[in-house]
Amino acid sequence: MFRQRRTLATALGLLAGAGIAPRAVAQPAADYPTRPVRIIVPFAPGGATDVLARLIGGKLAEAWGQQVVVENKPGAGGNIGAEAGARAAADGHTLTLCAAGFMAVNPSLYPKLPYDPVRDFAPVALLVKAPLLLVVNPAVPARSTRELVEWARANPGRLTIGNGGQGTAQHLGGELFTAAAGIRAVHLPYKGSAPATTDLLAGVFDAQFDNMVTLLPHVKSGRLRALGVSSSARVPVLPEVPTIAESALPGFETGTWYGIVAPAATPVPVLDRLNREVARIVALPDVAERLQAMGLLPAVGPRAVFGEFIRSEIAQYGKLIRSAGIRLD
Numbered sequence: 001m002f003r004q005r006r007t008l009a010t011a012l013g014l015l016a017g018a019g020i021a022p023r024a025v026a027q028p029a030a031d032y033p034t035r036p037v038r039i040i041v042p043f044a045p046g047g048a049t050d051v052l053a054r055l056i057g058g059k060l061a062e063a064w065g066q067q068v069v070v071e072n073k074p075g076a077g078g079n080i081g082a083e084a085g086a087r088a089a090a091d092g093h094t095l096t097l098c099a100a101g102f103m104a105v106n107p108s109l110y111p112k113l114p115y116d117p118v119r120d121f122a123p124v125a126l127l128v129k130a131p132l133l134l135v136v137n138p139a140v141p142a143r144s145t146r147e148l149v150e151w152a153r154a155n156p157g158r159l160t161i162g163n164g165g166q167g168t169a170q171h172l173g174g175e176l177f178t179a180a181a182g183i184r185a186v187h188l189p190y191k192g193s194a195p196a197t198t199d200l201l202a203g204v205f206d207a208q209f210d211n212m213v214t215l216l217p218h219v220k221s222g223r224l225r226a227l228g229v230s231s232s233a234r235v236p237v238l239p240e241v242p243t244i245a246e247s248a249l250p251g252f253e254t255g256t257w258y259g260i261v262a263p264a265a266t267p268v269p270v271l272d273r274l275n276r277e278v279a280r281i282v283a284l285p286d287v288a289e290r291l292q293a294m295g296l297l298p299a300v301g302p303r304a305v306f307g308e309f310i311r312s313e314i315a316q317y318g319k320l321i322r323s324a325g326i327r328l329d
Contacts, residue, residue, distance in 0.1 A: 032092055032270045033093055034093075035066070035093060036066060036067040036068065037064075037069070037092070037093050038068075038069050038071055038088075038093065038094045039053045039069070039071070040073055040081050040088075040094065040096045040097070041053045041070055041071065041081065041097050042073055042074065042078035042079070042082050042096070042097075042098075042099075042102060043072065043099075043191070043192040044072060044074040044190075044192025044194050045072050045194060046192070046193070046194025046195075046197075046214060047164060047192045047193035047194050047211070047213065047214050048099070048130065048213035048214065049097045049098075049099055049258060050072060050097075050194070051213050051214075051294070052097060052213075052258055053070045053097040054070050055287065055290065056097075056127070056260070056282075057069075059284070063277060063281075074191040074192050075191055076167075077102055077165040077166045077167030077171070077189070078099060078101050078102030078106070078167070078168065079102055079106060079115070079167075081102075082103075082114075082117075084096075085115075085261070085263070086116075086120035086264075087263075089263070090263035090264065090266045091266065091270070092266050092267065092270035092271070092274065094262070095262050096121070096260070096261050098260065098261045099169065099258050100168075100169040100257050100258075100313060100317075101164075101168030101169045101170070101171070101172070103117045103259075103310055103313070103314075104117070104310065104316075104317045105167055105171075105317045105321070106167045107314055107317075108318040109166075109167045109321060118307075118314070119264065120263070120264050121261040122265075122266050122271055123271075123303050123306040123307040123310060124262055124275055124278065124303065125260050125274070125275050125278040125300050126257060126258075126301060126305075126306040127257075127258045127298070127299065128257065128258055128282075128299055129256075129257045129296070129297045130212065130213075130256050130258065130295060130296050130297065131212070131229050131230045131231035131235060131255045132169075132173050132209055132229070132230040132255055132256065133230070133295070134148075134177070134208075134226070134227045134230070134244060135200070135207065135208050135210075135215050135218075135219060135224040135226050136148065136206055136208075136225050136227060137205075137206060137207075138222075138223070139203055140207065140225075142227065143225065144228075144247055145227045145247040145249070146247055149181045149248050152183040152184070153182070156183075156184045157184045159184070159206055160185065160186045160188060160207070161174045161186070161188065161205065161206065161207045162188045162190060162197075162204075162210075163187060163188070163189055163208065164189075164193035164210060164211075165191060165192065166189040168189075169255070169257075170193065170209060170256065171189060172254075172326065173209050173230060173254045173256070174209035175326050176254055177209055177244070177249075177252070177254075179326075180249050180252050181249060193210050193211060197210070197214050197218065197224075201218060208224075209230075212238075212295030213294045213296070216293075216294060219238070226238060227241070227247070228244035228247050229242075229243050229244065230243070230244055230252070230254045231243060231255060232245065235295050237292065237294070238295070257299065257313075258296075259306060272303070275300075275303050278300060279300045282298050283298075283300075
C-alpha cells in the first residue's frame, strides 16, 4: 500500500513539474474541501473582484472550518489570472473570481487567448450585477455628465479616462461612453481598478468609468465627484446621482457582472455544493446589506443558467465590439 501511494505521489509530482494539471479525482461533495481553498483574483487588491472574493471567501471559511486564501494575479486585462485558474487542478480547491471583462469581452478583443471562457471553466455561480460609475477628479471643471461632454468637445483629445485594464468591461464601457458622446479621449488602462483610482485621486488623469466598489468611499468622502451611473435607473446607494442617460446621453446603458468559476473538469457534486453555499452566503442579511452598500445587485441562480449567461454575454459583447469598431491599442 505504501509503495502504491508513493508511486501515485511521484506521478502527480511529475505532472505538476511538467505544468500539467492532473484530471479531476472523483470526490464526494461531503468530503469537500479537504484542504485550504484558493480563490484567484485576476486583478490587483482593492477592486470589486478582490472585495467580493474576500467577502465570499471569509464566509466559506466560516462554514467549512477550512482556510480560504485569496490570490491576486493582475495583468493583461485579467488574462493572466484567468489562465492560472483554467490550468489549476480540477478538484474544487482552486476557484476564480470572474468578471465580464475577461470572460465575455476579451474573446472579441484579443486575437488569441491563453484560455477559453466556455471550454476551460465550469460555472459555479453568478454573484452580482453592477452598474458603472463615472467620476472625475474635483479639479476637472465639470459637475455633471453633460458638462464633462461639453468640456471634452471644447478640448478635443484633452480628456483622460482611467480604467482597471485593457479589455475589461470598465474599459469597454468607457470606450462606448466616448463613442456615444462623440468626444475624443485618451483611455489609460491599469492593472486593476484600485491603482487606477489612486492615480485619479492624485490628479494623474481626469476621469474614471469603473465599478462602484472601489469608487464609492472616495465619492462619499468628497475626494472624487460622481457625475453619473451607467444603469437605466438611479441606484439606491447614490440616489442623488443621475443616470448618464438622463443627464446627457439618452438610451445609454452598460455595466458589468462578477461570478465564480472552477476548472472545467471539477466534479459536478463539488460544483453543486459550491453553488448552494454561495447562494446561502449572498442571501445572508449582513452580506446583502454590504453588497447593496457597494452598489451591487445579487444575482445568484442555477449553475446552468450562469453558463448560458456567459455564452450569451460573449455573443452580445462581440456584436457590440464589432459594430463600434473598438480595438485595443
